[in-house]
Amino acid sequence: MANMCLYMAPGSCSTAANILLEEVEEVFEVAVINIPAGENxxxxxxxxxxxGTIPSLRLRDGSVLTDLISIAEWLGRNCRRGRYWPADPALQDRARKIMRHVTENVHGLGFARIFVPEAYSCDLEEAAQAMAEGRRIASHALNEAAAMLDEEGYALGAFSVADPILFYVEFWADMTDVPLPPRLLKHYQLMLGRDAVYRVLREEGYDPGRLGKTTESA
Known part of the structure; x- marks a missing residue:
């Protein structure tokens, strides 16, 4: 039976799946998809x-998962005896709400405008306005995400599949100077201390030692 294969792009939302695969200690292959070159x-x-989106995860039986939340939940349920997927149905529901909020609002409505403002208008001035709007949306949505987390530690108290998904937008905020609310900054710095996160960032071409020094939002 073949190894799993993660189709990803360094520094993208697929970083979350890359971290999760490292955390669950799965043997997997990586296929880098060059999105600017149109390989997707x-x-x-x-x-x-x-x-044509990333990440995608080919499982050992040849089936493919093509949604980040589905990948996270599958890995949480099926690897390492399910230790990274909460047993409590209420925590499962909260994990899904956090992950959906990150992917749909922080990413889909906020950072999408920051990274590809030209997708919202061909006019340079309007594209700049879209980027500014993206920063406003991302900042607001990050504050909403912070309110969903436990007061201390990881998102649900103990490490779970929700944490790498939170991490990728915290990483983006760090890289684009979008201030993080205090609770997310603490979470981000906690995640940067994990061995799997360190390995993945190095593999994807980043220096973890330069990260996590971002300022808090008011």
Missing amino acids: RKPEYLAINPR
Whole structure:
């Protein structure tokens, strides 16, 4: 049976899946998809993921998961005896709410405008306005995310699949100078101390020692 294979792009939301695979100590392969070069729209990748998005995870049986939340929940439930997926249904519900909020609001409504403002307008002035709006949306959504977390430690108290998903937008905030609310800054710095996070960041071309010094939001 073949190893799992993660289709990813360094520094993207797929970093969360990369971290999770390291955390659950799975043997897996990595296929880097060069999105600026359009590799995600080539027939070879569309045969794997018809939406052309990343990450995708090919499982050992050949089936493919093409949604970050689905990947996270599958790994949490099926690897390391489910230790990173909460047993309490109420915590499961909260984990899903946190992950959906991150992917749909912080990422989909906020950072998408910051990273690709030209997708919202071909006019340079309007694109700049879209980027500024993205920063406002991301900042507001990050504050909402902070309110969903336990007061101390990881998102649900103990480390879970929700934490790497929170981490990738905290990392983006660090890289784009979007201030993090105090609770998320503490979470981000806690995650930077994990061995799996350190390894993945180094593998993806980043220096973990330069991260985590971002300022808090008021």
